[in-house]
Amino acid sequence: xxxxxxxxxxxxxxxxxxxxxxxxxxxxxxxxxxxxxxxxxxxxxxxxxxxxxxxxxxxxxxxxxxxxxxxxxxxxxxxxxxxxxxxxxxxxxxxxxxxxxxxxxxxxxxxxxxxxxxxxxxxxxxxxxxxxxxxxxxxxxxxxxxxxxxxxxxxxxxxxxxxxxxxxxxxxxxxxxxxxxxxxxxxxxxxxxxxxxxxxxxxxxxxxxxxxxxxxxxxxxxxxxxxxxxxxxxxxxxxxxxxxxxxxxxxxxxxxxxxxxxxxxxxxxxxxxxxxxxxxxxxxxxxxxxxxxxxxxxx
Amino acid sequence: xxxxxxxxxxxxxxxxxxxxxxxxxxxxxxxxxxxxxxxxxxxxxxxxxxxxxxxxxxxxxxxxxxxxxxxxxxxxxxxxxxxxxxxxxxxxxxxxxxxxxxxxxxxxxxxxxxxxxxxxxxxxxxxxxxxxxxxxxxxxxxxxxxxxxxxxxxxxxxxxxxxxxxxxxxxxxxxxxxxxxxxxxxxxxxxxxxxxxxxxxxxxxxxxxxxxxxxxxxxxxxxxxxxxxxxxxxxxxxxxxxxxxxxxxxxxxxxxxxxxxxxxxxxxxxxxxxxxxxxxxxxxxxxxxxxxxxxxxxxxxxxxxxxxxxxxxxxxxxxxxxxxxxxxxxxxxxxxxxxxxxxxxxxxxxxxxxxxxxxxxxxxxxxxxxxxxxxxxxxxxxxxxxxxxxxxxxxxxxxxxxxxxxxxxxxxxxxxxxxx
Numbered sequence: 001x002x003x004x005x006x007x008x009x010x011x012x013x014x015x016x017x018x019x020x021x022x023x024x025x026x027x028x029x030x031x032x033x034x035x036x037x038x039x040x041x042x043x044x045x046x047x048x049x050x051x052x053x054x055x056x057x058x059x060x061x062x063x064x065x066x067x068x069x070x071x072x073x074x075x076x077x078x079x080x081x082x083x084x085x086x087x088x089x090x091x092x093x094x095x096x097x098x099x100x101x102x103x104x105x106x107x108x109x110x111x112x113x114x115x116x117x118x119x120x121x122x123x124x125x126x127x128x129x130x131x132x133x134x135x136x137x138x139x140x141x142x143x144x145x146x147x148x149x150x151x152x153x154x155x156x157x158x159x160x161x162x163x164x165x166x167x168x169x170x171x172x173x174x175x176x177x178x179x180x181x182x183x184x185x186x187x188x189x190x191x192x193x194x195x196x197x198x199x200x201x202x203x204x205x206x207x208x209x210x211x212x213x214x215x216x217x218x219x220x221x222x223x224x225x226x227x228x229x230x231x232x233x234x235x236x237x238x239x240x241x242x243x244x245x246x247x248x249x250x251x252x253x254x255x256x257x258x259x260x261x262x263x264x265x266x267x268x269x270x271x272x273x274x275x276x277x278x279x280x281x282x283x284x285x286x287x288x289x290x291x292x293x294x295x296x297x298x299x
Numbered sequence: 300x301x302x303x304x305x306x307x308x309x310x311x312x313x314x315x316x317x318x319x320x321x322x323x324x325x326x327x328x329x330x331x332x333x334x335x336x337x338x339x340x341x342x343x344x345x346x347x348x349x350x351x352x353x354x355x356x357x358x359x360x361x362x363x364x365x366x367x368x369x370x371x372x373x374x375x376x377x378x379x380x381x382x383x384x385x386x387x388x389x390x391x392x393x394x395x396x397x398x399x400x401x402x403x404x405x406x407x408x409x410x411x412x413x414x415x416x417x418x419x420x421x422x423x424x425x426x427x428x429x430x431x432x433x434x435x436x437x438x439x440x441x442x443x444x445x446x447x448x449x450x451x452x453x454x455x456x457x458x459x460x461x462x463x464x465x466x467x468x469x470x471x472x473x474x475x476x477x478x479x480x481x482x483x484x485x486x487x488x489x490x491x492x493x494x495x496x497x498x499x500x501x502x503x504x505x506x507x508x509x510x511x512x513x514x515x516x517x518x519x520x521x522x523x524x525x526x527x528x529x530x531x532x533x534x535x536x537x538x539x540x541x542x543x544x545x546x547x548x549x550x551x552x553x554x555x556x557x558x559x560x561x562x563x564x565x566x567x568x569x570x571x572x573x574x575x576x577x578x579x580x581x582x583x584x585x586x587x588x589x590x591x592x593x594x595x596x597x598x599x600x601x602x603x604x605x606x607x608x609x610x611x612x613x614x615x616x617x618x619x620x621x622x623x624x625x626x627x628x629x630x631x632x633x634x635x636x637x638x639x640x641x642x643x644x645x646x647x648x649x650x651x652x653x654x655x656x657x658x659x660x661x662x663x664x665x666x667x668x669x670x671x672x673x674x675x676x677x678x679x680x681x682x683x684x685x686x687x688x689x690x691x692x693x694x695x696x697x698x699x700x701x702x703x704x705x706x707x708x709x710x711x712x713x714x715x716x717x718x719x
Contacts, residue, residue: 093334094334095334096332097332097333097334097335100331107334192334192335194334194335194337219334221333222334222335227331228352229323229350229352230323230328230329231328231329231330231331232328232329232330232331233331233332233333233336233339234330234331234332234333234336235332235333235334235336235337236332236333236334237334238336240336242336242339242341243328243341244339244341245350247350249339249340252340253335253338253339253340256338256339256340257335257338260338
């Protein structure tokens, strides 16, 4: 990891307080995992012991185990971890796009930071989470898990991840996603959504019962196109080159790009996908707040 | 605003340098990865349009160079002349160059002559010195009046003092020459006495013949032979005299040709001081005070104007009211040119006129008046007029310095990222 910003600093952590990741189904119905269950006792199926973390309810501490091992463990029943949060990270070449003004902060870095925030929220909620990275050569998983150990795993995977290489892979390579991401899971897609194949994938996932939330990521240069002068532009995924005079191309590009983004959000909405546009210079909690915050829940 | 040296504006050609530098260059196609390329339209026509990089900086630089160019062209504000300008014309300028009354503009035209008569009057007789007339004009006219002086290329009527005036005049030189009437004629050479000795007695008949030739050229007819007094009696000359009389100063003439070895007698010297012209040859010894100075270059130059006398080269010296003209080489029959030449009389007359005329002729370009400013210093005006120019120079230098500072600051400010 070369850039220093892939950690949640205190300010970001403060802003994340109060955010909750939820599927839409869960927000409508009575949440099972987030409300205190009325059933007690042996009716709940034991799932696992996990180490105590600050924020856990003290009544869930297994005192017998504490007496035996002198370490505090929390009993976890199966129904507790009812939400499975997947973060789908687009690691194609287009994600390596950085702004000319801040070349050390690319779109992938912003996506990783948002992923880290989402995992932090899931951990706080006690939910299970996992990571999918889609590269040109295939997909890479951090399988679903809970707890801080899982957080270490995903953090390690994110730190070592890098964008680039090529474009969105063929559909055949994406099959493992269907196997891992079950119906009812919350899938947060973090990417630029330039590739039609990517959008098609999440549309299919949404139709197949996954709760997909998309963060459509845009760089500042793509939003403003503030270049001057003559440039030879190159598409990193296809390699196509284009000579352009920036100032004369600006208006047209901005109009076309905005139109494409509008069409995308209509398409995502039509597929039942919650989406928000995020420019990479905004703080990492902002898109999550727009997707999962109180106002989003009211909508 | 006038420009003292308009060729300085050629520095405006340097304006092309920043303009060219600020045009977007073909080679300026840097590579950039851009993921959203599919929404970027390729433009055909825009590439051909000339684009200026950073027009504000270009404007600053153009302004700076223009200021420097104007500074080089030395602008000045012409002084505010209240009265009508004067144009004075010296004698010798062709009348064709004088415009008619309706083509003269607002200037007053006058002759450069005593009283400064109007130009429409007949040309006045040439007389008094031109230089003193100019000084008088400079003193008479108010300081604010502009004066233009038209002089012929060969200018006479000058005196030994250089022309320094209190105002700036426009010195316009026209082809022509000052009339000869301004020049004193050569002294009358009719009665040239002759004193010879044994060495030069053979030249007597040639010298007498030359004088006959002079008289033949004048209105007077041949007169009695000149006074020729040889040293030795009985040598066949017209009037015999004894040896003692050979030292007599001439009685009836104001010109004496003394071709004798030995010291010049005092009597002769006094005769010269009373206003005579004496021609001596190199063998004659003069006392040190009388000797013509070898470095009397000014007189020598004037005496040689027009003719190269060759063997008759002479030096002249003023002695009291008269002149002593000393031949540089002894007069000889074999001299070239010498008494055997058929133009000997006129050459001899020219030699006798050596040093006669005071140097008062010069080329007009060389004697352009200088202007005396308040501190008494004079500066030649044929170059550029000064004075008012200084004021504008200072402002322009300040402006150029300010523009340079602004341009540097603006160029080095950190700006929004852009090309070039």
